[in-house]
Amino acid sequence: MNVAKGKAIDVHSEADDAARRARVLVEPEALARELGATDLVVLDAQVELPSPRFDGDYRVASGRDGWLAQRVPGARHADLTAALSAPHATLSFMRPAPAVLAQALGELGVSNTSRVVIYDRADGFWAARLWWMLRWIGIEARVLDGGWRAWREADLPIESGPAQAVARGLIDVRERDGMWADRADVEAIVAGELRSTLVCALSAGVFAGEAASRYARRGHIPGSSNVPARGLFDASGRYAAVSVLREALGALDREQPVCVYCGGGISAAVDALALTLTGRGDVSIYDASWQEWAADLALPVVVGRG
16 A cells, blocks of 8 residues: 555644745745756646536646746746656546656756756646655655746746757656555545545535536545645635645644545645645545546445535
């Protein structure tokens, strides 16, 4: 089993919260001051995935065209629809093997000594997903807090057109255990054979089965709590203050690990990042998520908010 087994870190000092936030997030003005540094790699992780209009409506496209049109100066396009996801017959955005991920990131100029900053041009979900994958192989990246929206609102420089070639980076993979869960893990959690708190990061409407979904069935995995990813941002699109995040996530049992899922392991990364900001070190993501679970009619689902 690959689900996280570490203990939560119960640290609540403002200084520790601020230091942890600074390690994970960067403000637009601070990033602007770093542009041009030889060890800085900025990655645009945008993917186009419109909200479903009806059940089963799944439309996805690379964010490359938007990156070509406008981006943070020097940003490289990190394509989560291709090189940074593993091909699969039925599941989208599955994580690649560590060595494959390291090779794809190396093509973007990332190395173990790089200072990596990730953003997207939507709601920060794709940036969180890529941040989680880099963390998995030992690269401690930062996410641009507020993403492209915050960059533009700060009236900071932009770049467009084809990018210059970059030197290939070399990554010595240092895989971190316990960051991913699979179907067997989640089945064990549901059966009470594995201690972990299941959290669904999808919206309340999708969780309850009241809203259209991209997936085979509506509802959620039995025993799940619902902490919608969008509720973890403030009005500006930045992650809420750590004290607010801790309150939003406070109902989760701190005596056992947390396993987060969503539709395909993307929104779940926002919850995982927020939990990290609060000091939790015992978090895993069910990578195949609801996309896999809902497709197997033998697996139980729950409809409703209870």
